[in-house]
Amino acid sequence: MPDRSARQRIAAPLARRQGGVVSRAQLEALGITRSEIKVELAAGRWHARGRHAVAVHEVTRDGLFAAALMEVRGDVRLDGVSALIYRGLTGWDEDLIHVSVRHGTHAPPVAGTSIHRVRDLEPCAIGVGLATSHPTYAAIRAAVWARSDRAAMTILAIAVQQEVVAADALLERWRRWKRRIPRRALIDQVIRDVCAGAQSLGELDFARLCRERGLPEPDRQVVTKGPKGRIFLDVRWSTLGVVVEIDGAHHASGLMPVDDALRQNQVVLGGDVVLRIPVLGLRLEPDGFMNQVAQALTTAAERLAS
Incomplete structure (x- = not known):
C-alpha cells in the first residue's frame, strides 16, 4: 500500500492534466484503493467534488x-x-x-x-x-x-x-x-x-432601416478620391456630406482597424461626417444607431439651409 506522499505522487500527473481533479475510477486504476481514497478525504488532503470526482490539487x-x-x-x-x-x-x-x-x-x-x-x-x-x-x-x-x-x-x-x-x-x-x-x-x-458577406448584407439591412424610418436612401459603395488613391465608402448622402460605415466582424482583425482609421480620418478632413455601425449593431441596437443617423442627417440639412 503506498503511503500518503506516494499516493499524492501517483495521482499528481493526471490531476495536473485535468485541472486538479481525478475520478475515483481513475485513482483505482492507478493502484490507489477505495479505502486509501477514504483516508485522504477524511484527512482533508483530498476533497470530494461529487460522487465520482476527487480534487487532488487546487481546482482550476x-x-x-x-x-x-x-x-x-x-x-x-x-x-x-x-x-x-x-x-x-x-x-x-x-x-x-x-x-x-x-x-x-x-x-x-x-x-x-x-x-x-x-x-x-x-x-x-x-x-x-x-x-x-x-x-x-x-x-x-x-x-x-x-x-x-x-x-x-x-x-x-x-x-x-x-x-x-x-x-x-x-x-x-x-x-x-x-x-x-x-x-x-x-x-x-x-x-x-x-x-461571409457581412459588409454587403449590412448595407442591404441598413437601406431597409432607412426606408422604414422615412429617411432618404443613400448611395451604396461610393468611390471617392484620397491622397493615396480611391477610397470606398459603404453608404453616403453626398449632398449632405454624411457617411455611414458598416463594419463587419473582419474589421476587428489584423490591420483592418488601422486601415479603417486612415480612411475615416481622410473623409472627415474632406468635410464629411462619418458614423460607424458594427453590423451586429443593426441586430442589437437598430433604434439607437438609426436615431444617430437621423440626427446627423437633420443637422447636416440645417447646416446647409443656413
Whole structure:
C-alpha cells in the first residue's frame, strides 16, 4: 500500500492534466484503493467534488469542467459555450457548465451543470484533453442555449473573431444544419454576418432601416478620391456630406482597424461626417444607431439651409 506522499505522487500527473481533479475510477486504476481514497478525504488532503470526482490539487476552471464530465459519466462531452471556453474563448463568463449526452440517456442531475440531451450526437472532437463537441456544433448550440438574443449574438461573434471556430467551417456546418431550433432566424443572420458577406448584407439591412424610418436612401459603395488613391465608402448622402460605415466582424482583425482609421480620418478632413455601425449593431441596437443617423442627417440639412 503506498503511503500518503506516494499516493499524492501517483495521482499528481493526471490531476495536473485535468485541472486538479481525478475520478475515483481513475485513482483505482492507478493502484490507489477505495479505502486509501477514504483516508485522504477524511484527512482533508483530498476533497470530494461529487460522487465520482476527487480534487487532488487546487481546482482550476478546467477542473470544474472535468468534474462535471466525471459526475455525468458515460458518452458525455463539454458542449456549447463551455466547450468554446475550454478551447480558448476569452471575455465570456458562464455560471453553468454545459454538457451533452445522447437523446434518451439517463443522467442524474449535477449541481452547476446543464445537461442537454441531443439527437444524433456527433463524435467527440479529436484532440488531447477533455471530451468536447466539435467547435462548429458547440458554437451553434451555445447560441441556442444562451440566456438572451444579445448573448447568442455575442458568443457567435467573439468565437469567430478569436478564431476558436473557423468562419468557413461554421458557415458550412450551418448550411447543413437541418433541425428546427430556437432562434434559427437570428442565428442565420448572425452567422452570415460574421462569416461571409457581412459588409454587403449590412448595407442591404441598413437601406431597409432607412426606408422604414422615412429617411432618404443613400448611395451604396461610393468611390471617392484620397491622397493615396480611391477610397470606398459603404453608404453616403453626398449632398449632405454624411457617411455611414458598416463594419463587419473582419474589421476587428489584423490591420483592418488601422486601415479603417486612415480612411475615416481622410473623409472627415474632406468635410464629411462619418458614423460607424458594427453590423451586429443593426441586430442589437437598430433604434439607437438609426436615431444617430437621423440626427446627423437633420443637422447636416440645417447646416446647409443656413
